[in-house]
Amino acid sequence: MRFITAALLSSLSMGAYADNYQALTAEGAALIPPFQQQLLATVKTAMQSGGPVKAVEACQLLAPQIASEHSQSPWKVGRTALKVRNPANAADAWEKQVLEQFAKRAEAGEALADMLHSEVVAGELRMMKAITTGEPCLACHGKNIEPALAAVIDVGYPQDEARGFALGELRGAFTLRRTVDDGND
Numbered sequence: 001m002r003f004i005t006a007a008l009l010s011s012l013s014m015g016a017y018a019d020n021y022q023a024l025t026a027e028g029a030a031l032i033p034p035f036q037q038q039l040l041a042t043v044k045t046a047m048q049s050g051g052p053v054k055a056v057e058a059c060q061l062l063a064p065q066i067a068s069e070h071s072q073s074p075w076k077v078g079r080t081a082l083k084v085r086n087p088a089n090a091a092d093a094w095e096k097q098v099l100e101q102f103a104k105r106a107e108a109g110e111a112l113a114d115m116l117h118s119e120v121v122a123g124e125l126r127m128m129k130a131i132t133t134g135e136p137c138l139a140c141h142g143k144n145i146e147p148a149l150a151a152v153i154d155v156g157y158p159q160d161e162a163r164g165f166a167l168g169e170l171r172g173a174f175t176l177r178r179t180v181d182d183g184n185d
């Protein structure tokens with residue numbers, strides 16, 4: 001009897017933990033679309049008003065600011081990739097391993113569009129969502145970057161690795177994190 005109660009209690013608290021985990025991942029996932037939309041709108045507006053050179057300047061100036069605006073405490077949102085333009089966006093060990101998994105899953109035929117991974121790591125809930133290389137991205141991340149534009153990118157990002165991407169390829173990922181309790185409360 002005592003055993004049954006303990007098992008029941010433990011499965012109940014596991015259930016509560018699972019519910020909580022689901023609610024938190026949904027909360028995190030909901031932060032991604034407005035973040036993504038603002039980044040896209042910012043690049044698009046800058047492209048229209050001043051062409052790609054202006055858009056690179058806008059990205060450099062505004063991308064980090066947009067990320068911090070969309071980081072609603074306790075969440076922190078950002079972007080990362082295996083090959084980054086801004087070294088401040090470099091993947092840590094966990095992110096690198098998730099990005100490598102995304103690339104493998106894509107190779108095996110899975111669509112990048114809904115590729116998402118979440119995990120509790122060292123007291124934090126961490127989430128990543130794959131970013132696909134779309135047509136408008138190629139001007140700045142593709143194989144044939146206009147020389148004048150490449151020169152501007154070189155000045156802003158002397159260590160740029162984020163070139164040579166093909167349409168539909170994994171470009172990187174949104175990355176989110178927040179602290180969580182261990183689920184035993």
Ligand code: HEC
Pocket residue numbers: 040043052053055056057059060061063064079080081083084085086087089131132133134136137138139140141162171172173
């Ligand atoms: C006008 C040029 C331009 C276009 C178009 C552009 N990007 Fe970028 N991208 C940049 C710049 C500049 C950065 C570095 C921003 C920073 O300093 O944080 C960047 C950074 C990124 C990063 C963060 C990781 C890193 O490399 O530092 C991702 C992911 C990314 N871009 C994806 C995309 C995708 C997907 C598209 C198409 C929807 C796109 N970009 C279109 C210029 C561009």
